[in-house]
Amino acid sequence: MTISPSEQPKDASATVGPASPLRGVGIGLGVAQGPVVRMVEPAAAPEYATSTLGAEAEYARVREAITAVADELAARAEAAGGAAQEVLEAQAMIAADPTLLDEVDDRINRGAIAEWAVYDAFAGFKATLEAAGGYLGERAADLDDIFQRVLARLQGVEVPGVPNPGHPFVLVARDLAPADTAILDLDQVLALVTIDGGPTSHTAILAREKGMVAIVGAADAAALNTGDTVIVDAASGLVTVNPTDTEKARATRRSTARLASSEAPLAPGALADGTPVPLLANLGKPTDAAAAVALGAEGVGLFRTEFLFLSTAQAPTVAQQRESYRALLDAFPKRKVVVRLLDAGADKPLPFLNDAHEENPALGLRGLRALRASNDILREQLTALAEADATTDADLWVMAPMVTTVEETAYFTALAREFGLRTAGVMIEVPASALLADRVLAHADFASIGTNDLTQYTMAADRMLNSMAGFQDPWHPAVLRLVGEVGAAGVRTGKPVGICGEAAADPLLAVVLVGLGATSLSMAPAALADVRHMLSRHTLDEARNLAGIALAASDAAGARQAAMAAAFAQPR
Template sequence: MTTIPGVGIGLGVAQGPVARMAEPLPAPDDEPSTIGAEAETERVREAVSAVARELEERGAQAGGSARDVLEAQAMIAEDPSLESELDARISAGATAERAVHEAFATFRETLVAVGGYLGERAADLDDVAQRVIARLRGVPAPGVPDPGHPFVLVATDLAPADTALLDLDQVLALITSEGGPTSHTAILAREKGIVAVVGAAAAADLAEGETVIVDAAAGQIITSPTEEELQRARNRAETRANAASAPITAGALSDGTPVPLLANLGKPEAAADAVTQGAEGVGLFRTEFLFLSSTNAPTVDQQRESYRQLLSEFRGKKVVVRALDAGADKPLAFLNDAHEENPALGLRGLRALRANEDILREQLTALAAADADVRADGEGADLWVMAPMVATVEETSYFVGLAREYGIKTAGIMIEVPAAALLADRVLREADFASIGTNDLTQYTMAADRLLGSVSALQDPWHPAVLTLIHTAGRAGAELGKPVGICGEAAADPLLAVVLVGLGATSLSMAPSALADVRAILLQYTLADARRIAEAALAAPDAASARDAARAAATAQKETNR
């Protein structure tokens, strides 16, 4: 028996035979066309269009985050700049296959250089290019294997198109040798509830057909397991399944300390499913979906209807709505179309809204109206509204004051910038609450672009520097009697959720599929336990050590509690 370390997604465990992703198609030969430029152009237009439509159909089937990712892929596949690259190569005599290979590679390099949202999409171009070339050759596109029996899928990484439509009756677990806890593979695996270990570099050596145990809770893969180990894994999987089917209770620690477990949502249509999975409210409603698909800002009435639909699903429950968070990886032409050398540090979030205050005022108008609509025909929701990308006390005062003008009773801010965390005691004197966005807080603390693969190892919320800032904010909230929640991806990591509560988080918001695992682990510890586990993580020198220290402290605490 040997173990391969990686980053586990969730608390699941699974076992089965390995099936590896097929190798990419070889690069087309660099040979001149024999059918002429017009015919090659017609071939490539048909292939690109067909692949784009297939991606859109897959997205529609998958829904959720997968739909957004796949629709973005389809848009890039048909980008006019890419089409010009293809035409130029075909005009120079290349075949359609070779033109696709070269043009997509060049376009990929361009997007990587741009960085931000487009830089993130660059890696997806490899998958699109493979699908277009396969279409041109009349062969199946490389993708998820079909060995005819359930299997553990092993890949370098998964393209969003593959992850979106995995057959969960066949894929027992997922292992990738690349990627991290905030990669698309990890996010989609968490959303679908797939047992997964990502970033396991040594998984590249796993052999086709060998039996492995994928232990997400321990963040490892066990190779050549004994029958005893296999049985223990089966018992754990069964226990977890039973816990997931048990009656849903409010989030709490074993000593009764309440820890509300909320959902991160991007569209009102996802509300009903979140409630079914045990969401006690909404900790982050991203309003960007109303804006990103439009060339103009939506009207007050359009926004009002969407907010009304959301609030109606959560009558009597807390709903935290984030004001439009545009800029950086979510550019909007009507909000800020100026070129910025580093948009992640530019006019984004509240900064962009202040520069276009009419958009912010219209959003607050729509939220207040929707809240009144819902209250008029029964019990209302408990509406909280927060501003994104707040860095100063003055920005906090500005937003809270503006929200009050429109009758918003509970107004707060996102803590995503280290400055806001360091001044949390002053910021929270102005705001009613704060919500920590761990993705951006980690990015800015570690000076590591969260969309840049070359520094993905630094994009880890377990880093003690990040945990220290969270602790600073949590302590300030406790002293002032102000709630401090977590709404970043970190809250969906069960062990990290315990640490976050120990650092002072008063609520946790996450993808609905992660709620059951987090609810279960919180019930294993008291608040004093959580604080001791958090202290162990804080004392570590780096992210990996913090994770290991917390795991060791949690294990020791469970032994003590028996």
């Protein structure tokens, strides 16, 4: 979507941006142009002050503000749906956490005003979550947004967030909170550029789910000003500031062609030479299935079962699970549906699974390790899946999360077959299982590579920390080499190898992954059209050539740029 010169802010021509394009990580293949509007910066931390109202009045102010914020987040969650709903529901739960409220009360009891008590309590809570890492570390980033919302309520001012200038615009922000990303008006926000973040950040994931034109991690975008005119080219990861008329016209033609491509009749994923590459959907709830089918999903490559477990104080019954799985399978008759067993543990503490404190939960009792320690939950989940499978005609595949060893693989696949499940595989998310993929696949019927965690563990960098965003790029040759090991093992053993991490939604990287041996790709449904289009431009030999070019680079940026130069240099 573009806007005419008459819709530009009157001072746009007076602004001057950087001389060369700004570089970040593009989300998808889209391109958009328009005037920049900068995100309102959050309020400064309040100074300590002694209350003149008394503790009871301060308690009342805090409870009113926190209740209002939690209610607002819950309402946004219900309206948002999809991955955004899960994130916003988690935020609402954090806002109403009684432990956090107790910390606020403690500071008020010592005489502080509500504003400072909230600030200091949230800061302490955030430090605790960051130290825990993993899923809890991810939630720590949400605390800043919750705090700003509560503080604004206490101060009676507008909550920092997405501006509304009254015309379409390109939003430039340090980063976006989930609550803001979930409610973006796509008729007004032409594109999104963030200064922080990486390809697996919440902002990137939610932007991909919405099908937005977005570039994340563009550090030099901090120099952009409201009123600058930019072209945001996600395919190249470049932001062109104050472009020429020729550049604007080229971007308009590309945007029009992309829209026409997205409206073309849906077809199965395939390379230019006819090599099939099934394009599947990553789903979090059965209710997401219809939208995925409408966007061309050929099945499900990753169904996350956590939604059944994370919002309850006790494990769901076999009957409850069975009905949810049956609803999912009914939506994909005669198609492949890959269900991942509960991926939880110390990093997603559940009172009925494992909520013991661990110093480094990302390396602790999680995934299949946690399920083996709570064997009854594992067996109940397999029972429910087998019962649902018996009453539907979908092609059910079941996989275990966070599998590290050959022994774990043999254990799980034998157990799955004991329950009558025909196709049992494993997630490959750690270097150990990638390097021994031929031995893993000697037991498993298939492997699915989770590139988010594989990147995290390969680069030894917590993917939930913004400070580590520079390490969270699946284009890194070390990560690609491990993917290639699994792909080669799949060829040798005759077993399929899928990709279900965020990397599969990067259109050019998707081609590289196929060149490394991936036989199917699973992603957020909104990414299917771009990936389908990019695959159709390349043969299998070309995909393998691009994979070799990426592997020969020394870092992620070099791999991406070299592959892009080679891909777009090929005549079409």
